[in-house]
Amino acid sequence: xxxxxxxxxxxxxxxxxxxxxxxxxxxxxxxxxxxxxxxxxxxxxxxxxxxxxxxxxxxxxxxxxxxxxxxxxxxxxxxxxxxxxxxxxxxxxxxxxxxxxxxxxxxxxxxxxxxxxxxxxxxxxxxxxxxxxxxxxxxxxxxxxxxxxxxxxxxxxxxxxxxxxxxxxxxxxxxxxxxxxxxxxxxxxxxxxxxxxxxxxxxxxxxxxxxxxxxxxxxxxxxxxxxxxxxxxxxxxxxxxxxxxxxxxxxxxxxxxxxxxxxxxxxxxxxxxxxxxxxxxxxxxxxxxxxxxxxxxxxxxxxxxxxxxxxxxxxxxxxxxxxxxxxxxxxxxxxxxxxxxxxxxxxxxxxxxxxxxxxxxxxxxxxxxxxxxxxxxxxxxxxxxxxxxxxxxxxxxxxxxxxxxxxxxxxxxxxxxxxxxxxxxxxxxxxxxxxxxxxxx
Amino acid sequence: xxxxxxxxxxxxxxxxxxxxxxxxxxxxxxxxxxxxxxxxxxxxxxxxxxxxxxxxxxxxxxxxxxxxxxxxxxxxxxxxxxxxxxxxxxxxxxxxxxxxxxxxxxxxxxxxxxxxxxxxxxxxxxxxxxxxxxxxxxxxxxxxxxxxxxxxxxxxxxxxxxxxxxxxxxxxxxxxxxxxxxxxxxxxxxxxxxxxxxxxxxxxxxxxxxxxxxxxxxxxxxxxxxxxxxxxxxxxxxxxxxxxxxxxxxxxxxxxxxxxxxxxxxxxxxxxxxxxxxxxxxxxxxxxxxxxxxxxxxxxxxxxxxxxxxxxxxxxxxxxxxxxxxxxxxxxxxxxxxxxxxxxxxxxxx
Amino acid sequence: xxxxxxxxxxxxxxxxxxxxxxxxxxxxxxxxxxxxxxxxxxxxxxxxxxxxxxxxxxxxxxxxxxxxxxxxxxxxxxx
Numbered sequence: 001x002x003x004x005x006x007x008x009x010x011x012x013x014x015x016x017x018x019x020x021x022x023x024x025x026x027x028x029x030x031x032x033x034x035x036x037x038x039x040x041x042x043x044x045x046x047x048x049x050x051x052x053x054x055x056x057x058x059x060x061x062x063x064x065x066x067x068x069x070x071x072x073x074x075x076x077x078x079x080x081x082x083x084x085x086x087x088x089x090x091x092x093x094x095x096x097x098x099x100x101x102x103x104x105x106x107x108x109x110x111x112x113x114x115x116x117x118x119x120x121x122x123x124x125x126x127x128x129x130x131x132x133x134x135x136x137x138x139x140x141x142x143x144x145x146x147x148x149x150x151x152x153x154x155x156x157x158x159x160x161x162x163x164x165x166x167x168x169x170x171x172x173x174x175x176x177x178x179x180x181x182x183x184x185x186x187x188x189x190x191x192x193x194x195x196x197x198x199x200x201x202x203x204x205x206x207x208x209x210x211x212x213x214x215x216x217x218x219x220x221x222x223x224x225x226x227x228x229x230x231x232x233x234x235x236x237x238x239x240x241x242x243x244x245x246x247x248x249x250x251x252x253x254x255x256x257x258x259x260x261x262x263x264x265x266x267x268x269x270x271x272x273x274x275x276x277x278x279x280x281x282x283x284x285x286x287x288x289x290x291x292x293x294x295x296x297x298x299x300x301x302x303x304x305x306x307x308x309x310x311x312x313x314x315x316x317x318x319x320x321x322x323x324x325x326x327x328x329x330x331x332x333x334x335x336x337x338x339x340x341x342x343x344x345x346x347x348x349x350x351x352x353x354x355x356x357x358x359x360x361x362x363x364x365x366x367x368x369x370x371x372x373x374x375x376x377x378x379x380x381x382x383x384x385x386x387x388x389x390x391x392x393x394x395x396x397x398x399x400x401x402x403x404x405x406x407x408x409x410x411x412x413x414x415x416x417x418x419x420x421x422x423x424x425x426x427x428x429x430x431x432x433x434x435x436x437x438x439x440x441x
Numbered sequence: 442x443x444x445x446x447x448x449x450x451x452x453x454x455x456x457x458x459x460x461x462x463x464x465x466x467x468x469x470x471x472x473x474x475x476x477x478x479x480x481x482x483x484x485x486x487x488x489x490x491x492x493x494x495x496x497x498x499x500x501x502x503x504x505x506x507x508x509x510x511x512x513x514x515x516x517x518x519x520x521x522x523x524x525x526x527x528x529x530x531x532x533x534x535x536x537x538x539x540x541x542x543x544x545x546x547x548x549x550x551x552x553x554x555x556x557x558x559x560x561x562x563x564x565x566x567x568x569x570x571x572x573x574x575x576x577x578x579x580x581x582x583x584x585x586x587x588x589x590x591x592x593x594x595x596x597x598x599x600x601x602x603x604x605x606x607x608x609x610x611x612x613x614x615x616x617x618x619x620x621x622x623x624x625x626x627x628x629x630x631x632x633x634x635x636x637x638x639x640x641x642x643x644x645x646x647x648x649x650x651x652x653x654x655x656x657x658x659x660x661x662x663x664x665x666x667x668x669x670x671x672x673x674x675x676x677x678x679x680x681x682x683x684x685x686x687x688x689x690x691x692x693x694x695x696x697x698x699x700x701x702x703x704x705x706x707x708x709x710x711x712x713x714x715x716x717x718x719x720x721x722x723x724x725x726x727x728x729x730x731x732x733x734x735x736x737x738x739x740x741x742x743x744x745x746x747x748x749x750x751x752x753x754x755x756x757x758x759x760x761x762x763x764x765x766x767x768x769x770x771x772x773x774x775x776x777x778x779x780x781x782x783x784x785x786x787x788x789x790x791x
Numbered sequence: 792x793x794x795x796x797x798x799x800x801x802x803x804x805x806x807x808x809x810x811x812x813x814x815x816x817x818x819x820x821x822x823x824x825x826x827x828x829x830x831x832x833x834x835x836x837x838x839x840x841x842x843x844x845x846x847x848x849x850x851x852x853x854x855x856x857x858x859x860x861x862x863x864x865x866x867x868x869x870x
Contacts, residue, residue, distance in 0.1 A: 655815065655817065656817060657794075657817050657819070657863070658794045658797050658798045658817060658819070659797075659798075660797075660819045660820075660860055660861070660862075661797050661800060661801060661802040661803065661819070662802060662859075663802065663856065663857050663858050663859045663860070664802050664856050664857060665857060667853055667856065667857060675792075675796075677792060678830070719827075720827045720828040721828045722828070723828075723834070724828050724829035724832075724833075724834040725828065725829060727834060728832060728834070728841075730831070730832070730845065731829040731830060731831045731832040731834075731841070731845070732829075732830055732831070734806075734831050734845050734848075734849050736842070736845070737831070737842070737845045737846045737848075737849040737850075738849055740846060741849065741850070741853060746850075746853060747853065757792075759792075767792045767795070768792075768795050770792065771792045771793075771794075771795030771796055772795060772799075774792075774796065775795065775796055775799040775801070778796070778799075778801060779799075783801070784801075784802075785801060785802045785803065785804075785856050786796055786801050786802075786803040786804075787803075787804055787806065787849070787852050787856075788792070788793050788796070788803055788804070788805045788806065789805075789806045789807070789824070789830055789831070790805060790806070790807035790808075790809070790812075790813065790830075791807075791808075791827045791828065791830060
């Protein structure tokens with residue numbers, strides 16, 4: 001399989017009469033873009049706001065981030081989700097870099113939503129403060145979940161994907177400024193040289209713990225709760241086969257943008273043929289019952305062994321009971337003789353003194369750690385808010401609260417906030433961007 | 442204005458005398474005794490040592506409560522911003538004394554406490570979670586170096602400088618894990634590849650999450666005849682009356698509740714629900730007994746298999762709750778269980 | 792939480808789905824349940840069956856309280 005991603009480096013985004021890309025300037029026709037958003041009659045109100053790094057802007061509740069893209073030769077950017085099923089990861093896709101579509105609730109937030117500060121102290125917590133963001137700020141008539149803490153956010157998330165495809169479409173006829181090529185030979189048909197290198201699989205555990213459909217990450221539109229681990233080509237992940245869900249506390253979340261740019265996959269590609277033989281991705285999942293967790297671990301270990309993997313990397317999208325899936329998977333791999341590295345975040349509590357993962361095992365002896373979900377973060381007021389600041393306190397965001405005896409409410413009268421890292425949008429960057437680690441004090 | 446520090450010493454370093462004077466009762470002196478001079482010098486412009494407390498190691502060892510109370514009494518009318526104890530080197534009783542008094546001073550006055558001990562000093566394991574204990578020398582030959590380490594860190598605290606990890610600062614880790622940004626800005630991908638290649642090639646590598654040894658409690662004895670005992674139900678599954686009267690948080694809980702089920706055969710849907718945010722609540726809302734199995738336990742009560750069921754069940758939310766908070770809530774629940782004459786507990790977790 | 796209650800001298804049994812978690816946090820007597828959201832009754836099965844399962848597993852929990860153990864023990868369930 002060979003995937004070429006043609007990149008266009010966006011330097012500035014402006015509104016104009018026609019959606020177009022020229023010399024690094026992305027112009028968006030707001031009218032047309034909003035018409036695409038409102039194709040779904042459940043969208044009742046919508047606006048688009050552009051934010052740039054350094055802006056004195058706070059964005060909350062952020063539900064999703066998507067890189068604007070276009071599939072060359074036709075077909076949906078997200079097969080099985082925004083259009084018909086087709087093979088992802090083989091062919092050409094165009095991408096607008098340095099920018100993302102952010103899906104923002106105009107009023108209502110939920111457990112899985114997060115916050116982004118575009119400047120100041122809060123900016124360092126998330127990758128998205130470094131991007132130019134096309135914020136879709138919208139509301140829906142999905143009244144059944146308006147006051148639910150867990151929201152599917154279906155209309156908003158799908159509107160975000162449509163918007164990202166619409167904007168990506170403006171480069172359809174243009175020559176990209178740079179082309180990244182991702183190709184792997186079939187596992188058993190690689191050169192002697194490559195076969196001689198230590199072989200490595202990447203095991204991903206995307207969020208799939210809701211038994212009701214509509215909340216979990218999707219693989220080609222299929223709910224990851226309904227699968228056992230399966231072997232995938234890394235290009236499929238980079239090319240829209242995976243989309244993010246609407247469930248996990250936000251700092252642990254992998255947004256769709258993270259899947260499209262999955263740094264750990266790109267990094268393993270760099271090593272492929274030099275220091276390792278990158279076999280591919282075992283797409284596992286996260287479960288709510290011990291038996292399901294054990295079954296997934298069995299499948300992963302068997303597949304790694306059958307593929308001849310000498311080493312594996314396991315990354316989890318979550319914390320709390322997903323740690324049991326994570327540790328079970330590492331232990332199963334180690335028991336099968338596969339040298340395994342874990343990639344995760346921790347929950348050590350506000351005081352840092354709690355057990356870092358809910359299950360631990362001495363076989364998990366090589367872990368890279370990206371942060372503490374319950375670290376307290378206090379930030380000053382911001383000049384402008386996109387969305388609704390109160391959602392952080394009112395709507396049960398995983399890192400916010402309406403009232404606390406010691407700390408007061410998450411959102412204060414002057415607009416300053418206090419929250420747990422949990423509510424920082426994709427704050428722990430477990431897909432691999434994280435420059436945070438955990439140390440003992 | 443210089444900040445104020447107070448130093449704790451044993452009878453030997455307090456220049457009272459050796460082992461024969463280890464029963465020396467606590468005393469406080471204005472100004473500097475023994476190592477206080479070096480500490481005062483090292484604190485420089487930032488702080489001065491105003492008082493030295495001296496107490497015999499055996500006095501602290503055998504009459505600990507009295508010693509601690511006396512010393513807290515000395516301090517009650519003193520102004521101070523930071524408290525030092527030792528260095529205690531490898532002296533076990535001295536190290537443990539520094540820990541006991543340091544912990545008490547920190548709790549009572551809310552100031553940071555800094556000590557120094559050798560890694561073989563039992564005081565390290567006993568108190569490294571309570572106070573800052575720097576990695577010190579084996580004997581008084583290391584006095585100057587150890588005092589300097591204590592003073593340097595004290596100055597950082599007093600001036601509000603950023604405090605680095607235990608390893609970088611040089612004290613024994615207190616088991617508090619926090620996130621930090623790597624100065625090198627090396628992303629996780631690089632760290633993974635580095636660790637991966639080292640592990641593949643059998644080279645030494647360092648995990649970022651060392652697995653702590655497990656810490657078990659003694660097993661409580663079996664209760665041979667349950668027909669006489671009172672059984673309590675408890676859960677971390679967040680089952681509460683629908684109005685959640687105690688406003689227990691749906692994650693990172695700091696509150697617990699106990700709710701009356703006198704005369705109920707089961708927990709009815711509509712009267713109870715779960716507020717746990719970590720899972721799909723539909724099943725438990727439709728039938729709360731799937732988390733708090735009152736109906737099944739009532740059946741055993743009617744059969745005479747158990748004596749009785751405690752009229753209240755206990756509840757909180759497990760997800761994201763710190764161990765410290767969980768332990769505190771458990772201790773509060775324990776008091777309640779004792780007062781109610783409960784014998785055994787069935788805890789359901791989600 | 793279980794550990795703290797047991798430390799205070801109460802004989803306690805933990806009913807949990809995630810036995811590895813219960814073991815890691817130091818429970819001594821453990822009885823498995825069927826899942827996290829519905830530990831003692833699968834809503835997709837008839838009420839009667841849910842009741843049987845719950846009654847059985849609570850019964851095992853009572854047996855656990857009566858059983859002498861000398862290490863962390865997971866009690867076997869039949870349904």
